[in-house]
Amino acid sequence: MKKENPNTNRTDIWMGGHTKSNGEPSNENVVEKMRMMREIRESGPTDPSQETITNDPDAQQLVLDKFPNAN
Incomplete structure (x- = not known):
């Protein structure tokens, strides 16, 4: 995936890995996580170097939701 598009990030990879061939x-759990990741991505910084754990879609949906005191 990264070879096809160098701008691919780990959120894209996670979403691709949780999407059926169709x-x-x-x-249903994945549907909600993908929706939230898209919202976080849209509201976050446009410069990838400005990403932090608090505005990273993967971190928020896959880690911080399980450990709310981590941030």
Whole structure:
């Protein structure tokens, strides 16, 4: 995936890995996480060097939601 598009980030990779070959998310839990990741991405910095754990879509949806005191 990274070779095809050098701007691919780990959120894109996570979403691709949780998407069926027909383009649908793999299950209902994934649907909600993808929605939240897109919202976080849209509201975050446009410069990847400005990303922190508090505005990283993967960190927020996959780690911080399980450990709310981590930030």
